[in-house]
Amino acid sequence: MGALRAGDPDAPAALWARYSPSVGRVLAKALGPSLDIEDLTQEVFLRVFGRLPSLRDPSALRAFVLAVAMNVLKWELRRRWIGRRVRLSGSGTLPDIESTSADAEARHALRRCYRIFDSLPTKERMAFVLRYMEGMTIDDVAAALEVSISTAKRWVSRGAAKVAEQVTGDPDLCGFFAGEREEDARER
Amino acid sequence: MSAERSDDVALDPAAERVADFVSAEVGSPASAKSSEREFVRRLGRFRQAQRNRKRFVLGAAVASAVIIVGLAGSRFRDHAPATPVLSYQVDNRDPPSGGYILASQTADAVVAFSDGSTVRMAARARGRVVEVNSRGAKFALDDGKVSVDVVHTPRAQWTFEAGPFRVSVHGTSFTVAWNPVDAVFEVRLASGSVSVASPVAGPEIQMRAGQTLKVSLRDQSSTLGTMSSTEGPPAGTGAGSPSFEPPTIAPAASGPSESPRWSHRNWMTALSENKAADIVADADRRGLPTVLDRADSEDLWALANAARYAGRYSIASRALDAHRRRFPSSERSREAAFLLGRLHDGDRDGPESALRWYDRYLVEAHDGVGVSDALGRKMTLLQRWNRRAEALTVARDYLRRFPRGTYANAARALVRSSTADQ
Numbered sequence: 001m002g003a004l005r006a007g008d009p010d011a012p013a014a015l016w017a018r019y020s021p022s023v024g025r026v027l028a029k030a031l032g033p034s035l036d037i038e039d040l041t042q043e044v045f046l047r048v049f050g051r052l053p054s055l056r057d058p059s060a061l062r063a064f065v066l067a068v069a070m071n072v073l074k075w076e077l078r079r080r081w082i083g084r085r086v087r088l089s090g091s092g093t094l095p096d097i098e099s100t101s102a103d104a105e106a107r108h109a110l111r112r113c114y115r116i117f118d119s120l121p122t123k124e125r126m127a128f129v130l131r132y133m134e135g136m137t138i139d140d141v142a143a144a145l146e147v148s149i150s151t152a153k154r155w156v157s158r159g160a161a162k163v164a165e166q167v168t169g170d171p172d173l174c175g176f177f178a179g180e181r182e183e184d185a186r187e188r
Numbered sequence: 189m190s191a192e193r194s195d196d197v198a199l200d201p202a203a204e205r206v207a208d209f210v211s212a213e214v215g216s217p218a219s220a221k222s223s224e225r226e227f228v229r230r231l232g233r234f235r236q237a238q239r240n241r242k243r244f245v246l247g248a249a250v251a252s253a254v255i256i257v258g259l260a261g262s263r264f265r266d267h268a269p270a271t272p273v274l275s276y277q278v279d280n281r282d283p284p285s286g287g288y289i290l291a292s293q294t295a296d297a298v299v300a301f302s303d304g305s306t307v308r309m310a311a312r313a314r315g316r317v318v319e320v321n322s323r324g325a326k327f328a329l330d331d332g333k334v335s336v337d338v339v340h341t342p343r344a345q346w347t348f349e350a351g352p353f354r355v356s357v358h359g360t361s362f363t364v365a366w367n368p369v370d371a372v373f374e375v376r377l378a379s380g381s382v383s384v385a386s387p388v389a390g391p392e393i394q395m396r397a398g399q400t401l402k403v404s405l406r407d408q409s410s411t412l413g414t415m416s417s418t419e420g421p422p423a424g425t426g427a428g429s430p431s432f433e434p435p436t437i438a439p440a441a442s443g444p445s446e447s448p449r450w451s452h453r454n455w456m457t458a459l460s461e462n463k464a465a466d467i468v469a470d471a472d473r474r475g476l477p478t479v480l481d482r483a484d485s486e487d488l489w490a491l492a493n494a495a496r497y498a499g500r501y502s503i504a505s506r507a508l509d510a511h512r513r514r515f516p517s518s519e520r521s522r523e524a525a526f527l528l529g530r531l532h533d534g535d536r537d538g539p540e541s542a543l544r545w546y547d548r549y550l551v552e553a554h555d556g557v558g559v560s561d562a563l564g565r566k567m568t569l570l571q572r573w574n575r576r577a578e579a580l581t582v583a584r585d586y587l588r589r590f591p592r593g594t595y596a597n598a599a600r601a602l603v604r605s606s607t608a609d610q
Contacts, residue, residue: 012231039496042227046460049231128203167202177202
């Protein structure tokens with residue numbers, strides 16, 4: 001942090017190396033893998049540098065980066081939400097979710113999962129990603145989303161309940177996850 | 189996924205299952221050195237733009253303060269009422285919203301200002317009244333010809349922009365034409381005086397009554413001549429429209445075989461200010477083939493990235509191709525191969541194009557910083573198209589070279605699943 005403020009020329013690269021993997025990971029989980037992730041990650045860090053002078057507590061740098069990332073994510077989710085309504089694809093979702101899996105069934109399941117995520121309100125989707133996918137505590141989720149702990153709890157619970165409800169109501173996904181459970185049990 | 193979750197809200201097992209599955213499938217995106225370098229480059233441009241903005245804001249604040257103090261002093265001294273902002277009409281009707289004016293295919297359009305000044309737009313001309321104030325207006329000519337008749341007042345301030353040219357006027361009659369396709373700009377001055385800022389001629393050109401100026405960006409030539417005696421004043425001043433027959437154009441001093449110089453657009457700075465769509469629009473306006481043939485390496489690279497960010501993948505692909513063709517030995521051209529691979533990564537008709545580009549990048553970059561990224565993407569692409577044997581070969585190569593790389597987990601999973609199958 002001191003190096004950043006002192007204008008050390010190596011500081012930006014160091015900050016990027018330290019935090020860009022986690023920022024990229026959160027963005028990828030929230031949005032699904034796409035060409036945009038790298039660009040969005042860079043956008044996050046440009047904003048971080050733009051707002052760095054407003055950071056008073058150097059120890060809060062990680063939380064600060066995450067909060068900026070959440071802000072970028074929020075706008076990207078809203079942009080995509082508008083995009084889906086302006087030019088819907090045949091399936092009703094944007095065709096940019098790509099799994100790296102070789103398994104066609106898994107690819108199909110992933111697309112359906114993101115269709116469920118697309119139906120969540122932005123704030124609940126973000127809260128769900130941070131809590132369930134990133135394994136953050138509620139305190140950290142609240143800090144990242146810049147809301148109270150009770151609000152963060154509410155968003156996480158609502159998001160998770162909606163995901164669970166839609167998965168349970170989707171025979172394909174239900175079957176897929178049941179199969180996965182059996183496979184896991186066999187492996188154990 | 190469970191170590192940090194002991195605090196408060198009970199987790200829903202179904203939602204947790206979904207989260208774990210999605211996390212495993214999505215994994216971590218690439219965060220290669222090339223991304224880091226690109227980020228550091230963008231940050232440098234961003235900071236420069238910030239510094240420029242600060243200087244501009246400071247300058248504008250000082251200038252505003254001076255103007256306000258000056259105006260206040262003048263008002264106190266003269267007790268004169270403030271001069272009203274000019275208004276205008278187009279063909280005797282209220283101006284269109286945004287000031288954009290498209291003359292019809294067959295007839296002129298006349299923009300009449302409240303101080304008596306007029307701008308006659310020839311048929312098919314396109315332009316816009318950008319700004320109107322108490323001393324004049326700013327008019328941007330996108331395409332075609334306009335004849336201008338500005339009423340002379342001591343403090344009149346009129347500006348006409350056409351492509352990269354700017355004509356500053358006090359009180360005068362002249363005609364200005366701009367052809368963005370051929371990049372030819374022409375002014376014919378019937379009376380008064382104007383100064384023309386041109387990206388070709390260096391300092392501003394002062395023009396007197398009866399003079400003509402023609403500039404061709406393509407030929408990098410500019411000619412200041414005199415109107416022939418047969419030519420009358422511009423249309424709108426009572427006589428016929430000037431012929432706009434090409435006057436004597438001085439050939440470029442360097443000879444016709446030399447490629448014309450590109451007027452640097454500084455698109456990199458615009459890109460760092462998130463003006464990707466503006467850059468693409470600017471390139472469209474100038475004509476994409478012209479830009480692809482003439483833009484310098486920096487502008488071409490900025491256009492390629494702007495088009496990527498704006499989702500104009502076809503333009504991005506053409507710009508990257510052009511960069512590789514025109515600047516084959518540059519580092520950017522090597523990176524272009526990788527980016528072309530990424531652009532073709534999602535092709536619906538097969539992975540061949542993307543694989544070709546990734547392979548080319550791997551050959552050209554040798555041990556470069558993006559090799560890990562290119563290998564990883566090649567592996568996932570092959571997996572996606574169910575070419576498991578090839579994907580496995582790449583995965584093994586990846587693990588040998590980058591055992592702790594971004595795609596190492598995915599590569600190991602592939603190798604593991606292949607061993608299990610056997």
